[in-house]
Amino acid sequence: MTVELLLQTIVNATYAASYMALIAVGLVLIFGVMGVINFAHGELYMAGAYVIVALYAGSGVPFFLAVFAGLIFVGLLGLLMEYGLFRPLRENPLGGLIASIGFLLILQTVAVLGFGIRMRHVPPATQDTIVFMDGVVLTYQRLYVIVATVILLTALWLFLRKSKFGWALRACAQDREAAALQGISINQTARLAMFIGAALAGVAGALTAPLVAPTPFMGHAVIITAFIIIIVGGIGSLGGAVLAAILYAFVYTFVTTIYDGTLANIVGLLLMLIVLIVKPTGLFGAKERA
Amino acid sequence: MPERAASPKLYWAIGAVPLAAGLIVLPHLLSFSQQEILVLLTINVLLVCSYRLLTLTGEWSLAHAVIMGIGAYSSALAAKQLGLPVPLSMLVGAGAAGFIAFLLSFPLLRMKGFYFLIGSFAAGEIIRLIWKWSELTWLFGGPKGIKLIPPFPDIEVFSIDFYDPANYYYLCLIVVTISLVILYRIEHSRIGLTFHAIHWQDKLAQSVGVNTFRYRMLAFVVSAFFAGLAGALYAHYVGTVNPNRFGVEEMVYILIWAIVGGTATFYGPILGVVVLTVLNEVVLRALNIDQMRPMLYGAILIVSILFLPQGLESVVPKIKGWLAQRRQKRAIAKPPSEAEQPAK
Numbered sequence: 294m295t296v297e298l299l300l301q302t303i304v305n306a307t308y309a310a311s312y313m314a315l316i317a318v319g320l321v322l323i324f325g326v327m328g329v330i331n332f333a334h335g336e337l338y339m340a341g342a343y344v345i346v347a348l349y350a351g352s353g354v355p356f357f358l359a360v361f362a363g364l365i366f367v368g369l370l371g372l373l374m375e376y377g378l379f380r381p382l383r384e385n386p387l388g389g390l391i392a393s394i395g396f397l398l399i400l401q402t403v404a405v406l407g408f409g410i411r412m413r414h415v416p417p418a419t420q421d422t423i424v425f426m427d428g429v430v431l432t433y434q435r436l437y438v439i440v441a442t443v444i445l446l447t448a449l450w451l452f453l454r455k456s457k458f459g460w461a462l463r464a465c466a467q468d469r470e471a472a473a474l475q476g477i478s479i480n481q482t483a484r485l486a487m488f489i490g491a492a493l494a495g496v497a498g499a500l501t502a503p504l505v506a507p508t509p510f511m512g513h514a515v516i517i518t519a520f521i522i523i524i525v526g527g528i529g530s531l532g533g534a535v536l537a538a539i540l541y542a543f544v545y546t547f548v549t550t551i552y553d554g555t556l557a558n559i560v561g562l563l564l565m566l567i568v569l570i571v572k573p574t575g576l577f578g579a580k581e582r583a
Numbered sequence: 584m585p586e587r588a589a590s591p592k593l594y595w596a597i598g599a600v601p602l603a604a605g606l607i608v609l610p611h612l613l614s615f616s617q618q619e620i621l622v623l624l625t626i627n628v629l630l631v632c633s634y635r636l637l638t639l640t641g642e643w644s645l646a647h648a649v650i651m652g653i654g655a656y657s658s659a660l661a662a663k664q665l666g667l668p669v670p671l672s673m674l675v676g677a678g679a680a681g682f683i684a685f686l687l688s689f690p691l692l693r694m695k696g697f698y699f700l701i702g703s704f705a706a707g708e709i710i711r712l713i714w715k716w717s718e719l720t721w722l723f724g725g726p727k728g729i730k731l732i733p734p735f736p737d738i739e740v741f742s743i744d745f746y747d748p749a750n751y752y753y754l755c756l757i758v759v760t761i762s763l764v765i766l767y768r769i770e771h772s773r774i775g776l777t778f779h780a781i782h783w784q785d786k787l788a789q790s791v792g793v794n795t796f797r798y799r800m801l802a803f804v805v806s807a808f809f810a811g812l813a814g815a816l817y818a819h820y821v822g823t824v825n826p827n828r829f830g831v832e833e834m835v836y837i838l839i840w841a842i843v844g845g846t847a848t849f850y851g852p853i854l855g856v857v858v859l860t861v862l863n864e865v866v867l868r869a870l871n872i873d874q875m876r877p878m879l880y881g882a883i884l885i886v887s888i889l890f891l892p893q894g895l896e897s898v899v900p901k902i903k904g905w906l907a908q909r910r911q912k913r914a915i916a917k918p919p920s921e922a923e924q925p926a927k
Contacts, residue, residue: 330697381889387643388888390700391842394835395888398881405874513831517708520701528697555716562712563704569702570690 300429302550303543308435309441310542312497317522317534318446318516319493325369325466325529327379327487333397334519335512337491341367341498343404344509346413349502356418362498367495368488370400375487380480384412397512409473422447438500445493446535453531462486466529517558520566527575531536604811606756610749617864618748622820624860625755626813629762631840631852632807636766638846639775640802641782642699646687646707647810647837653710654680655818656723659732662819669735673815680811681804683710688800707834714826728825735819751820758816762809767849769805774810778802832877839880843887845894854895859883 320334331337348354354362378392421433453459464472465482469567473479498507505511518541526537541561548557568576597735610618634647658676661667687706694702697830714723723729733743737753745751769775780788781795789795820825844855867876891897 330701374751378885378889386697388892390697391838392885392888393879394838395884398835398877398884402875402878402881409749493918517704520704524701553717557713559709559716562709566690566702566709569705570693570699573694573698 297426297428300426302546304429304435305433305550306543306546308431308438309546310539311439312501313518313522313533313542314446314538315442315493316519317495317526317538318449318531319490320519321526321529321531321534322462322493323490324523325531326462327375327383327389327453328386328469329379329382329393329485330386330492331374332390332393332516333374333400333495334490334514335514335516336397336400337367337370337494337512337517338498339507339509339512340370340400340416340544341406341495342502342505342511343408343413343498344495345415345499345502346408346507349418350413350415360496363495363499364492370493370495371487371489371491372484374491375483376392379487380483401509401512410509412506412508414506417503434503438497438504441496441500445496449489449493449531452463458482458485509543513557518561521561523575524565525575526577528574530577533575533577537575540576585725607753610724610752610817615748618752620860620864622748622752622755623678623817624856625752625759626816626820627814627840627856627860628853629759629809630810630813631837631844631856632763632766632849633806633813634837635846635849635852636770636778636809637802637806637910638841639770639778639782641785642692642695642799643703643802643838644803645700645834646691647806648682648829648831648833649707649710650680650807651810651814651817651833651915652826653683653715653807654814655824655829656714656896657811658815659729659818659824660722662733663729663731669733669819673819674764676815676818677808677812680814681808684807685800690802692799692803711826725826726826728828730822730823732818732822732824734822752855755820758812762812766805769847772847774798774801782799822830823838836880839884843891843895845896847893848896851894854899858895 316338318336320331320368321330321335323329323334340414341363344366345356345359348362349356349359374393374396378396379389382392383389417432417434418437419433423431423433423436425431451459453463461472461477461482462485464475464477465479465486469479472482522537522541523534525541526535541564544564545557545561591916593803600756603680610621613621616812630647630651634677637644637647654676656676657679658672661672661675662669665672687703689708691699713719714728715726716723717725719725734750743750745754770778777788777793777798780793781798785795814829840856842855843859845851855918863876863879867873867879887894
């Protein structure tokens with residue numbers, strides 16, 4: 294492995310870590326507050342990508358405006374899930390998970406009916422690239438993803454630590470009933486968590502749409518990746534999810550570059566199985582929930 | 584007491600005769616393509632019933648479709664590469680599925696609930712990736728899978744040709760019936776009661792000396808064996824297997840059948856798979872909206888988990904109760920002298 298290839302792989306891994314972190318953090322947030330594993334999270338990501346297909350590639354809306362529309366749209370989908378599925382099934386977490394599988398099928402079919410079953414190519418928002426070391430390339434499109442991730446996750450961190458809503462959210466994640474006794478509205482917190490969690494997946498989908506060529510079934514690989522990350526990071530730990538996203542992205546990208554993609558998938562899943570067996574609370578998660 | 588013990592058996596016998604007659608006559612009432620669907624439906628009945636055995640212990644696996652695939656792949660390979668006779672290779676397939684489940688149970692059964700769910704999902708995905716892996720294409724055929732699987736041999740003495748779906752249906756019917764009887768016997772034996780005990784009171788079961796790990800493993804392995812058998816029946820009927828056939832989508836269908844039918848009774852999942860398949864074939868085919876199939880299944884799943892969380896099987900006692908009530912009312916209404924007496 295040459296130095297250039299090494300650096301290029303590091304750049305690629307950083308990009309992969311960014312969007313994986315966005316997705317996994319959303320999933321963890323939803324699990325922490327609602328107690329439900331959202332199986333449709335990959336399809337929320339897909340929905341974000343298709344907003345770009347429809348608005349940016351289809352109607353010529355400026356890219357960042359379309360990304361913002363994706364954020365709002367997918368956030369609203371999250372609200373719909375909270376209101377229609379997770380709230381009636383609050384006492385039945387397995388039921389919530391199964392209902393989210395049903396929702397996943399509906400979203401997939403809507404995408405197939407609306408946009409066709411084939412891959413859609415989205416032109417990149419910009420062709421500009423940064424080249425350093427005479428051969429290590431970072432496209433602006435990827436840079437957007439990295440920068441957006443840093444901004445959004447910092448904002449989320451500040452929101453959770455500094456704002457009143459953030460405190461309420463964390464209180465709910467620790468102990469829902471105790472939080473309710475303190476006068477925190479469970480419904481409002483659940484709405485907030487679902488909106489933020491879904492919107493993060495939507496932004497990830499919107500920003501990466503020009504890089505991955507959306508298909509209605511792209512969510513499948515994404516949800517597997519997200520599961521690996523939240524298990525390795527410790528279910529319910531936001532910081533753990535970010536660290537695990539970085540760890541997994543580097544392992545995955547390096548194995549893909551050196552060997553092949555299938556082996557990288559197998560290694561990732563084995564990593565998750567080993568963590569599940571040896572330390573089910575995750576590498577970075579101290580408690581069940583955070 | 585002996586009369587009481589005999590009466591349900593009598594009911595069974597009275598009910599079983601027309602049921603058996605109906606199942607035997609059924610393929611002759613259907614068109615060719617409907618017969619093909621009937622074969623798959625019969626295989627799916629075994630699949631979902633084997634799944635239910637595992638849910639008795641309280642675990643919901645997401646690897647069941649893949650385990651069915653192990654049966655299909657192993658049986659196909661045993662028949663094609665090793666040249667085993669197909670009936671024997673089917674047993675090899677089922678055995679292989681049981682054996683892989685035995686190996687998987689060591690890591691997976693250390694977990695419970697969500698962790699087991701996700702762990703089994705990961706294990707299943709690993710197996711599917713191994714099937715797809717380019718390094719092993721010589722064995723598993725990569726993403727395209729295995730083609731030209733030897734069919735079930737014809738019985739020339741009686742000139743029974745198993746290319747005919749009606750004949751293959753009878754074969755499936757025999758295999759599935761035997762399997763269901765075994766599954767039913769297991770559930771109603773001491774072992775089955777132990778499964779229930781592990782589901783509802785695992786600590787208590789442990790404290791009275793039940794080795795819960797072993798019993799959960801037993802449930803996992805037996806359920807995998809019959810899922811593998813279903814897979815083998817499938818492989819030698821369709822003649823081709825590929826990794827995507829046993830993917831998440833298939834697993835979702837198994838879940839939907841089990842949940843829509845309900846898993847508290849033996850007949851619940853059967854009810855689910857039969858009702859949904861008939862609905863699918865009759866309604867969707869009539870409307871010609873095959874593309875909407877996943878959406879309708881998703882909607883059915885959501886509606887049933889929201890409004891019928893106990894599944895279709897919970898409707899049966901309700902109808903029974905309603906009928907009994909009507910009969911009672913009529914009995915009270917008929918003799919006017921008794922109507923004035925307070926209801927018992």
